[in-house]
Amino acid sequence: MKYSFISYGSSNITPGAPADYDLFTRDGRVAVTKGEPLSPAIAGLLRSHSLFRLCADLSVQTDVYRNSKLFESKDYLAAELAVEESLHSLERHEGIDLRALQRHDPYTFRHSLNVGRLSYLIGKHINLPDLVLEQIVLGALLHDIGKLTVPADLLKKTGRLLPEEYVLIKTHPINGFLKLQEVDLPPEVTRIVQQHHERWNGQGYPLGLQGEQIHPYAQIVGIADVFDALISARSYRPAIPPYHALEIIIKLRNRDFSPNIVSCLLDAVTLYPPNCLIHLNTGELGKVISYDKNFPTRPRVLVNSESSPDNPLVLDLQHDAEHFIQVIEYTGERNLKILIVDDEQECANALADAIAPAGHHCRVFCSSAQALNQYNVIWPDLVITDVRMPEMDGLTLLKNIRDIDGTARVVLNTGYGDMITVIEAINAGAYGFFLKPVEIPEVMKLLQKAQADLDSLHSRQIIKEALLDENIQLKQQLEQLTIAN
Ligand SMILES: [Fe+2]
Structure with a gap:
């Protein structure tokens, strides 16, 4: 970024x-x-x-988890599945309506899913048993449910909060905890909701608990909550690059978080994957050789020197105040997240099996209504759907998905008799069509196009961020000149 x-x-x-x-x-x-x-x-x-x-630019909403490759993709996929499973179990739970939170404040809902995934990844990294992971993910999904009692306008407020508004926002952990007392949930889950804003030095809320008085699951969700909030763009401040966010969290060690929990987060995150490229402030390009986890922004970098290209330089940024990282560029193959919707499970599974060897991750749904319901939880890169389905046909699914996400890429599997549907689908923004029976080489060609489209979208976002950044700097220079004159 x-x-x-x-x-x-x-x-x-x-x-x-x-x-x-x-x-x-x-x-x-x-x-x-x-x-x-x-x-x-x-x-x-x-x-x-x-x-x-x-x-940074608030209007650019990049998926930091996918673009920065903070986690191994198979681990991240496992975390996504764990979160979806917990979401299903909550949807079956009488008295809990997490989707109400989605309607009330979409950011908080998205954030809750991210906190669920992050908490799972931290817990998995320290080998917590499955039952514990389940409770942590449930608690993470529900951690901000008390925000339903805070007016939506206040949650979206861009300016500084008034003291009385801050008091109102701070009621959410206790309100969430009280609301969940009415339903049947393990006490560990409700403790997470109640204690996720408690801090290691006792300066948190609502109870002012200190050190090990704070439930360990609440400590995991608490640090995941802060990390996700830092790396996400908010209405009142921009997203912070992940390596700076980790540095902020390291600074909060022994104050807001226990040293152990901070270490767990640092160990779970892959900050500089092998294929990432570093752009330094001097315009030089380099690759990270190693870094001290306590100083994530100051790695040792191998820099390509223009004057002697055969002898790259090694810079230790911990001892070199002249250089710092301006941008991290992540290269390498982009694996797609694909939703396959077909009421005939065998057809859907056969397609998923054919696609999987290329490294893409497929999720199969036999119910179009369920696929629609999960769309804004999974946020797939591509949807491949059958047209004729009993609950909701593929065309209606396409339209509904495009209502949720105007940039969604939806491909329809059509039969020869579906020409009218094809024209209607083009008007509704279909990304492509496969003629039945689906030919796998055709599918792979379309997946390559989707990969290329996503890469160019990402590059355009980087360019847009850079231009806006230059714009801000120019405005600042202009302000300074105006003051000086
Ligand atoms: Fe919260």
Whole structure:
């Protein structure tokens, strides 16, 4: 992700005042985390414009988990399946309506799914038993259910919260906990909901629990909650690159989180996968050789030197304040997430089996209504659907999916007699068609096109971010010139 540093922009730079943002040094190290009181030295640095906050484009919503490859794709897929299973079990549970949260505040619903996946990955990494993982994922999915009692406008508010508004938002863990007392759930699950904002130093809420008084499952969900919030774009601040988010969390070790939980998160995340390319602030390109997990933004980098291309340089960014990482580019084959919908399970399974060897992940649904219901949980890259199905035909499914996601890629399997459907499907935005019986080489060709389309979409997003970033810098320069004159 392309990002830039901009000036603090707060009028309150008095020692002791809480920082309004996470603040970084020019070389990208975290100096102060949001809410931490400003020391006299930090206030001095702010006045001399030596500390900055991060800025990125809010309108660009990239899927950070998929684009940054923070986790092995098979592990991430297992986490997605675990979350879907728990979501199903909650949908069967009387008295719990997580979809109401989706209608109330779509961000919180999406965030809850991400926190479920992250919590699963952390728990799996430390070999927690399946039953424990199930409880953690359930608790993670429900952790913010109490936000149903907070007005939606307040949850989406872009400006600074008034003290009374903050008090109202802080009621959500206890309200969620109380609501779940009415339903039959394991106590561990409701403890997660109640305690996910408790902090290691006792400064959290609602109970002010401290250290090991906080339930360990709530500690896992609590750190996943903060990590996902940091790397997601919000209405009031941009997404933070994952490596900076980890640095912020490291800074919160012993304050907000136990050292053990921080280590678990650091171990679960793959920050620099082997095929990633580093763009340094100097314009040089490099590859990460190794890094100390306590200093994730300062790896050892092998840099291609223009003056002597045969002798690449090794830079240790921990001891080199001149260089810092500007962009991480992730290369390599993109595996697609594909939803296959067909009321004839055998046909759907045969197609999935034919596609799987190419490394793509297929999910099969025999019910079109169920596929539609799960669309915005799975967010597939591509949907391949049969046309004639009893519950909802493929064309209606296409239209419904495009209502949820205007960029959805939906391919229809049509028979010779479906020409009218084909014309209607083109108008409804179908991505392609397969004529039955489906020829696998045709399918693979279309999957390659989808991969190429996704890659170019990602590149366009990077370019857009870079242009907006330049725009921000130009505006800043203009502001400074205006002040100087
Ligand atoms: Fe929360």
